[in-house]
Every structure is written in C-alpha cells, then in structure tokens.
Amino acid sequence: MSSVKLRLNTSTATKAVLAKIGNPQREEPLQTSKEVFEIAEADQEPLTAIFLKPFKNLIGHRFTHHASLDQHEISNCAKAIFADEGQLLPRGIEIAQRLYAKSNHPNIKAGDLCIALLKEVHIEGELVNGICILKSDSVTPFLSITVNNGDLRLSTEHGINPDKIDKGCLILDFWQQKGHYVLTFDRGGADTKFWVREFLGVEAVPDAAFLTNAYAKMAVSFLEEQKAGSIPDDDTPPWETATAAKGALDYFDDRDKFELEDFEKEVLKSPDMIAQFQEHRARVEEEQGQPLETSFEISKKDVSKVKKRIASVLKLDTGVEIHVKPAASEEQPVLERGFDDKKGMKYVKVYYNKDLNAGP
Template sequence: MSIKIRFNSAVATGLVLAKVGNPQRDEPLQTSKEVFHIEEGDQATLTGIFLKPFKNLIPHRFTHHSSLDQHEMNTIAKAIFASSDGLLEKGCDIAKRLYSKSYHPNIKEGDLCISLIKDIEMESSKVQAICILKSESVVPFLSISTRDGDLKLSTEHGINPEKIDKGCLIVDFSSEDGYYVLTFDRTGTDSRFWVRDFLGLQAVTDAAFLTKSYADMAVAFLKQEVPTETEAAESKTTAAHDAISFFETRETFDLKEFEEEVLKKPDVVAKFAEHRAKVEEEQGQPLEKSFAIAKKQVSKAKKKIGSVLKLDAGIEVHLKPAFGAKENNPLLERGFDEDKGMKFIKVYFHKEEAGS
C-alpha cells in the first residue's frame, strides 16, 4: 500500500547554502557561515518552489551493508531531526560530503540549498523533513524597475526554479528502516553518483517501483534493442505498445508470462535478461519477477512511447507519445498509389500550430 504524503501545510524555516565545485578541477567548496532564516512573507513562495519537484516520485531509503548507524547521511539526518540547532553544522557536513563525492569529470559545480521543512503531512501526522537541492546552471533574468521617475531595464543571473538539476527530500518517517526519502536527478547523466554514491539510497521495492522499472525497461529495450523484420522505428514502437498492453490487461506481472507472450523469441528473451541484469546493477538491487501492477505507473510509461516514421524518400514523420503509431490510428491513412507504384501516408489535421 502506498504512503500518502501532502505538502499543503508545509513551511520552510531555515536554509544552509553552499557552492559546491569539482575538486578534480580545483573548484572550491564554500558554505554558509550562519543559517539563513526565511522571512514569513517569503515562506509560502519558497516552500512551494522547494517541494514542487518531489510530487509523484518513487520512495527510497538509506541503506548500508553493515548498519544504518554507519551511514553518514542517515546519521546527519537523525541529528538535524533531533535538534534544529544543529542545522548549520550538519548542513555544512552535507555539503562537504557532496564535495568529496564530486570527483567525476562529468560532475558540474553548482549551488546547493539545504532547508529544514516543518509540518509535512505523512499518514495523518505532521513531520519535518530535510530538503536538499542542487542547481548546476545559472540563467539570465530581466527586471523592469522605477528609477529617477522613469522605467529601467536590468539583467540579473540566478537559479530557475523549474530547472533545478538534483534534489532529495528526507522525511522524518520510518527512521528505523532508513527514513522515507524522495529523490530526482533531471540531468540523467550520472544518477548513480547522486543516488548511490552521495545519498546512499535504495529504492523501496513496492508495486509502484517494480511496475515503473519493468515498464520503462521493456519500452526502452523493445524500441532500441529488438531486431525486427524491418528495422523501421514504427515496428519497434508497435512492439513497445504491445509490452504496455501486457501491463494494462493484467493485475499482476509474471516475468515468464511476459517473456512468452511479448518477447516470444528465445534470442530476444536472452537479450532482455542481459538488459535486466544491467538495470539491476545500475540500481544496486535485484528486481522481483512477480508483483502486483500499479496502473498509474503503466500510464506514465505509455506516455513515453512516441514514434518516428522514417521513410526512404528522405522524409521523417514525428509522432508524439499521445498520438501513438498503431495501424488503426484514425488520423493516419495508409495506401498504395498504383500509378507511382509507391506507398503513401495521409495525415488529417485541423490547423497548423505556431512554430511549425
């Protein structure tokens, strides 16, 4: 059963800030000298910005091969939750840990924001949480202001709230199991660094996680790896749709049934097993072979299926995920022109969109 979490009454109170570079490039670490206390008038706005990225994410928890008492991030979180007076010291410890894990050449320097959040609703109780956000890009902003009786335009540079690269929300819930942790990495370039090396997390293997893992894995595999009679992108997309249909028409997932009904060919089954093993290695944990299907995650995976129809005439037709590429799509008409001796596709539409 999924755990309900609500941010309606949540309030961000204090911040610890840092600039975290890459030590391999001799970029420095700079941390706050005091806690930045958020003024009451700014709390609602900043709290909304901090918590917006954490909606509808798969829960994780801290994990350690020996004991959670040996897990640095778990220990830091426990100390902050025990006393907010330690936010500055422990927040700086979080920044120092991130800096020590940032040696890979692909890791960019960025601004780090560590916030203590109060009154998050968790299973009918109000709890506190630690929000960690890292932004690796600075964007220009335009500002119009009044000066000397006239309007002036100025430029500033700062963090775009919609473009925050990495984040983590450690909720003071289920502490004995490694807390309830939500995390994201929008860059997707080296999430292992953020999730495993820095945070030391493992996903909670509930129905939502397993459904998302297998559905995303099947779509990616069938669209990129499966050989077809024709190597057209359309046929591979159709195979991905068949995989999603398997999830949509069942209440439980069974790997053997999936192999027999969707993958079918022994060589494809073998390649999918190799693909699954790579995913398990990246996630740092094995995937169960049978589980209850979470329909919400199936819908999300289905939206990722798009299509590019590559034609030998040098033309490509790009179809959005919602449009799909099924043969019976009412907005696509296929045929054969006897005079030209060529196939054709007719597309129906109401109007051209701006920018086309």
C-alpha cells in the same frame, strides 16, 4: 509492498543552510553558511513551492549501506537534525562537505546548494518534518525593470532558475529504521550514480509504483530493440515498434499482479526471446544497483504513465516529420507506405476523417 501516500502541499520551509560547492579537482573552494538563514514568513509560501515542485510524482528511495545504516553519513545527519533543529547548521555543513568531497570528477560542475528544513509534510496520515537538499549547477540571467530618479531602467541580474534546478533530495522523518523515505532527482542525465549512489547512498523502495515502472519501461525498451533489430534495413515504421511496445503493456493492463514467469510465457513466448530479456533485465538491475522482485501488485496509474511516454516519430530527409500515437493503428491502419516509380521516391499515405486544426 504498496505505494506510500504522500502530500507535499501542507509543507512549509522555515530555515536553510546555504553553500557554494566547487570542484576540488579544479581547486575550486567550498563556502558554507556561517549562520542559519531564517526564511521570512512572507517568503515561506513561494519558496516552499519552488523547493518542492521538482519532487512531484517521483519514485520513493531509502538510504542503504553495505555494512550498517548506523554508518551512513547522510542518514546520521538527517537523524540529528530531526532530533534537534539546532543541528541544522553543523549537520548541514557536514552534508555540504560530503558533497564537496564527492565532487572531484572533472565533469561535475560547481554550483549553489540549499539545505532547507520543512515542517508538516503529510505522509501516510502523519505530519512529519523533512530536509530538502537542492543543487543548481548554473545561473540564469534575469531582466529587471526598476525606477530610478523618476525614470525606468533595465538591468540584468543572475540567479537560480526554479525550473532548472539540477539535483535534489527530499528526506522525510519517516521509516527511520528502514533508511528514511527519500525522494530524489538528477537532471544531469550523464551519470546519475554520482548523486544517487556516491553522494546520497540511496536505493529505490521496491513498492508497486517502482516495480511497475521498472518492468513496464524495461519491457517497452526491450521489445522496441527487438522489433527494430529484426529488420535488416532502416525501413521499420516507427509506429510498428511503438505498437509492439504498447502490446506488451496490455499485459499489465489485464492483470492486477505481475508474475515474471507468466509475463515471459504470455508476452515473450520463445525461449530465445526469454533468454535475451533475462540478459536485458540483468543489465537494468546492474545500472540501478539492486535486484528487481519478480512478483508484485501492478500499479495501474504507473502503467498509464509509461503508455503516455510511448511516442513514434518518422523523420524524413525531405524535412517532414510524422508523429503517430500507437493507438492510431490499433483498429485499422491509417498509414500506408509505398514506392513511386515515376519519382523514384518512397512515400507515406495518411488516412483521416477530419483535420482537427481546421476547426468545426
């Protein structure tokens, strides 16, 4: 399946339903809007930019249900709103009530919820409506200088930091019969299952972008684990593990199509490594809650993204950190390790042609 073409810069947020979501286990209340909040025309452009900023470059998802999509609560709320904007308030309150009911784990924080209606999201050549759901678990103090009786005063206000919105979901009126096209993120980190599975009930769309990301990241993490685990002490140079991981990504660079069996033979080679990788893949599939296809078109753009995330850092007990890009050791070694008998200490020798901080 090819990746969906999506543009968000044509969109406009026009109205919203707001809520304060507590944790029912701590007997914190749920408070919801009594009326739809109409976004003033002057505020639409900046608010839309804030709402949609976190959704750039995310993997597509879709609603899923073990029995039938007709029984999926969030999907049904979205369908009703897309069919009739007048349903934004009652269905928005339903969404808030569902989130409140699912927020009964002790680690889930209380927060502010915004459910906004978006106009003219550009997807696959169509302009469709969207529903943006954002939850912020914390407020940030902001300083404000104001004029009072001809003098200036400094005051503190508390509000939502647009760069630190914790959780979000963007539902588009597209692929309705397949579970809608959904983008989602959760910066909480500890347990994304609460937001993605329990509240939203979505799974990733198994398109080229998702599968390339999944397998590329999986191969990198697996080979780094294998490289680090193959040496009994902690003396494994981090650039060696990073270079090994990048070597696996060369497989993706050299081909237009991924075939799992071919990847195992070309990259992993030994039966023992193949068996361990299959176990690793099974764990990843369990975490993601869905099986991964074994044959797909490779998304070169996503291979490049994974490569950029490969970093190698050597942290030393003398307070020195050495950051090395994997490409640095490809053509010829630029780092040399050794032991100085006089000082009784290990050392790292760095070769270079020019100090880039020194200028021309």
